[in-house]
Amino acid sequence: MIQGKQTWVFQNAPSIIATGTVGGPDEAAGNIPEAFDQLYDDLWLEKDSFELAHQQMIEDASNHAVKKANIELSDVQFFLHGDLINQITPSNFAARNLAIPYLGLFNACATSMEGLALSALIMDQGNASYVLTGAASHYSATERQFRYPTEYGSQKPDTSQKTVTGAGVALLGFEKNRPRVTSATIGKVIDRELTDPFNMGGAMAPAAFDTINRHLTDRNIDHSYYDYIITGDLAKIGRERCLDLFTKDGTMIDERKFVDCGLTIYKPSQQVFAGGSGTACSSVVTYGHFIKKMMNKECSKILVVATGALLSPLSVSQKQTIPCIAHAVSIEM
Amino acid sequence: MANQTSQAKKYKDYEASKLPKRPILINCLKAFFIGGLICVIGQFISLFYMYFFNFTEQTAGNPTVATLIFITMLLTGFGIYNKIAQFAGAGTAVPVTGFGNAVISAAIEHRTEGFVQGVGGNMFKLAGSVILFGTFSAFVIALIKTIFSYWSGT
Secondary structure, eight states: OOOTTTTOOTOOEEEEEEEEEOOHHHHHTSSSSOOOSSSSSSTTTTSSSSSHHHHHHHEEEHHHHHHHOOOOOOHHHHEEOOSSGGGGHHHHHHHHHTTTOEEEEEBBBBBHHHHHHHHHHHHHHHOOOOEEEEEEEEEEHHHHHHHSTTTTTOOOTTOOOOOOEEEEEEEEEOOOOOOOOEEEOOOBOOOOOOTTTTTTHHHHHHHHHHHHHHHOOOOOOOOGGGSSSESSHHHHHHHHHHHHHHHHTTTTOOOOGEEEEHHHOTTSSSSSTTTTHHHHHHIIIIIIIHHHHTTTSSSSSEEEEEEOOOHHHHHTTTOOOEEEEEEHHHEEO | HHHHHHHHHHHOOOOOOSOOOOHHHHHHHHHHHHHHHHHHHHHHHHHHHHHHHHTTTTTTHHHHHHHHHHHHHHHHHHHOHHHHHHTTTHHHHHHHHHHHHHHHHHHHHTTGGOOOIIIIHHHHTHHHHHHHHHHHHHHHHHHHHHHHHHHOOO
């Protein structure tokens, strides 16, 4: 049911009954290796190309989720997934092998919450009893598409971010004592005319700010309602900007409660510049790390705000600005 | 729309003012020393060819460049070159090794798309403009020199 301008509040809030998360070698060496069901030793996964490895990760994550929920893949009625590769082929090809009716999504790094919001909507209206949704990204596959060849020696500035290699999916169903998806705010595309593709955090911060504000206004709640407000991949620069925007607006958000997936996933000692990014960043950290925290009763109400920079290599070379989007989904025990 | 533009300008100015400064001086020093080091290695290889083989100072250039590019190829293939480059910046990009790395990394990257369409078609994706503008500026400079020497009558 719509509440306010942009927010759906789910009356029959579906629950996240299982999650599946997989990650690459840098994620294994990172800050939260326990958040993953499976970790790979290298980026190839014994496949012939990075794109095929990318696809394999999606399939593995989906299988983990389904197995944990003790159901079969054929019991899942819809699969909503997306990634960053041209025409989202890894997701498409994974959906072929999973053989679940499929909706392909693209909202750049905001895809994870776009998927969760839509899946919850499908479930809320009684249109399915199991929906699988998630987002994935692969460092090398994304790097070669958006930037340079992986082995090319270019110097990256400190504002750049490292794409997470991984896949994270959530299986939605109706089960008690599970984290429930209670509401979702669909964000507007916000463009503050920034042009540097090596500073996406700074470009995305206004979108995150806009969506969070809209969510709180629409639901008529205060930011202190949530134990954590989790942004997708603002990383160091973007998080600072976003906090500044709140301060200027007169909202004092507790810094400890305002966490970012891109800063959670890696250790500060790893060479990741401003932090992690990529579609998998918000999906693996939310589904792997924070849902586990909720199950362990360490927190009970979270707002996940996945942020996406809607650029392409073409739009960058044609000197277009970087439009950004953020979708917020609240998950409560 | 006007409101949005002013909002964008405000945020853009604020964002620019907050951006961490790039350490230009340190980057220049790093580039100078690593780039210089590569040239020193090149000089040694050059002397090696002159001392042990029948090369003169003029002819030693070609095998030296080939050797440097061969080393670059190994370093690129084993994933070491880009790590050095993150530290050295222009120091590894400007010498011939940087050119080699641009070609080799593109060749490796597009291997999965086949030899002709993939490797062949994309090998010079990054280095192509270097070749084009390198050749073109050489042409322009040669033209200027020719005209100048014609006029001055030398």
